[in-house]
Amino acid sequence: MRLRVNVDAAPGRSPRQAIPFLLPALVLLAALVLYPLVFSLIRSFFDARGDEFVGLRNYVDTFTDPRTLTAFRNNVIWVVVAPAAVTGIGLILAVLTERIRWATAFRLVLFMPMAISLFASGIIFRLVYDEAPNQGVVNAVVVGVHDMFSPASRYPGARPRDGYAATEAGFASIRPSRAGDTISLPLIGYPPQDVPPQALGASPPTAGTGELRGVLWLDVSVGGKAGAVDPTERGLPGVAVEAVRDGQVVARTTTGDDGRFTFPDLGAGDVTVRLPAENFTLPFRGLTWLGASLITPVIISSWIWIMTGFAITFIAAGLSAIPRDALEAARVDGATEWQVFRRVTIPLLSPVLLVVFVTLVINVLKIFELVFVIAPGSVQSEANVLALQMWQVSFGTGGDQGAGSALAVILFLLVAPAMLFNIRRFRRERS
Amino acid sequence: MTLVAEEVRIDVPVSGAPRRGVLTRLVARLGNGAVQVVLALVAVFWMVPVFGLLIASLRDESANTADGWWTVFTKPAELTLANYAELVANQAVWQSFLNTFYIAVPATVLVVVMASLASYALAWIEFPGRETLTVVVVGLLVMPIQVALIPVAKLFGALGLFGTITGVVLFHVAFGLPFAIFLLRNFFTGIPRDLIEAARMDGATEWVIFKRVVLPVAKPAIASLTIFQFLWVWNDLLVALVFADQDSAPITVALRAQLRQFGTNIDMLSTGAFLSMVVPLGVFLVFQKYFVQGVLAGSTK
Structure with missing residues (x-):
């Protein structure tokens, strides 16, 4: 994993010979990395066009600008949630892969997202989280599971032509009916081609004593008469119909294949006929993953997909370096697998876990492409992060290079602890 | 087994x-x-x-709008290469695909050459400030590129490099160097001292030792670096977004521009995204050992 550092590397004899070896790299590093760092720092104290010294105003503006504050908030969410999640998942999977023979193949599959661009990953997850259940696989699964537990209505969007008032419970007839009446109930707002195949031609029922009868059919006004049963029109099977008296449901029935329904014994008095709302509720369309409220968790999930393979591979390399003796000794002493993991593996692994975690934090602070590609324009401000905000302010719509430089410096300061961490680790490994 | x-x-x-x-x-x-x-x-x-x-x-627009890709299991006949034909016929997209090579290949070669030279000096030639320089390189590993975007844009503007492939390449090289030097220096210092000393005894110059002794031994490390750097540059969006213009744009930038034009047409977007993935996926599958080593060594980037 880590290439061995030879401490007593023998130095060459003549310092001047180092110059041609070092010069090309040093020139480029000085011109395009070190000089820009200093320049950005100075530039951040000047105004948008760079003419006027404004002191700390860019920083003050940055910390009072609501867009930047949103970006800060999101960066905090990212740093708190994402690296810990990936380290945890990576640890669990790395430990589990030790038990299988196809560990290499498994790691290869999970490592693959590291090889493709964040841009392509963004497109991939735009498709995965597409809101239409017939496009995005996540919403397809969500809708499928939802419909398994609460089935979709039979006639979404259909409604009575007139004479019915929409209430919370459903469509209630405005005029009361009673036993002996016949009701014709034309429905509209439903595509004729979607009528179930078992539906038969509709015809109005004859009146029956003591019974309330009716017919419910799909009223196609094109080529027929509105509100009347035309010969070609068909009844709608399986629609629930209720008879309501004084706010109580006194009878409930379902239409037959010809659309007819009958309430046999209603007793005396008026009833209101009601079509319960569950007949017509619009289908569940899943969640708005790419909307303002879920966008950051969605982008974090795509990042987890990309980085987990890295964590697994790194942690697995650390695991294989743990001396087997330590584990075996604990097992012989009667420790359970969990105790071995908790008390022996984790402590021995903690330096590796720390390196993985710090690496992921650095990566998260610089996150740009995923947010840029996955978040649709309208919610990009909601998903904003510092690196993206820096680009937008300086090159996107903003054009304010003073504020952009201030953001770049802030980004640098956030990464600086990781810089010190690396230098310290490097020094320790050498001594 | x-x-x-x-x-x-x-x-x-x-x-x-x-x-x-x-x-x-x-x-x-x-x-x-x-x-x-x-x-x-x-x-x-x-x-x-x-x-x-x-x-x-692999499905055309009407198939993609009608239902999800998973229906391919019941309708495999819908698969077609038409999207790819259309995309490759699109001059801008094809040019950007070539541009990606024009950017990634030189950026990789230059980083490997410059970094191996510098790493040799840091590992085997004693000079004042060697320790400090090494620590600076380690510090630069995590430098966010945002810090350099505005100043370098200005610099390139003054030099006439803004919007050119050369500019994009130079920026990638500069920001690829710290990691490359870090990786190769670590490897070079691991080379047995006797090997270098023996060559010096024979009167070999530093250049000859570098070329004849160090480089042949360091092949695996250089392979890791090459693969890693190539994929890193190939997959970049941000650097090219700032420094490339329409004619020098790599595929990620060109597709990003198409993102608006195609809107929600997932057939063309997915085709473009996959076209941009073909090269990295191939490189990854063929050289995965080296790539994984490179990523692990470069954990700090």
């Missing part, structure tokens, strides 16, 4: 401790089976997003 390895595995059950009951061993076996199933599911789960993109890129 060899026979010996099989025997070892059978002799030492994963639960470890000797003299355990039959029941315990059965549970361990079942547990192992469960682990296999869980990991297989995780692997499938991980592949679904890419698989979905691939299938979407």
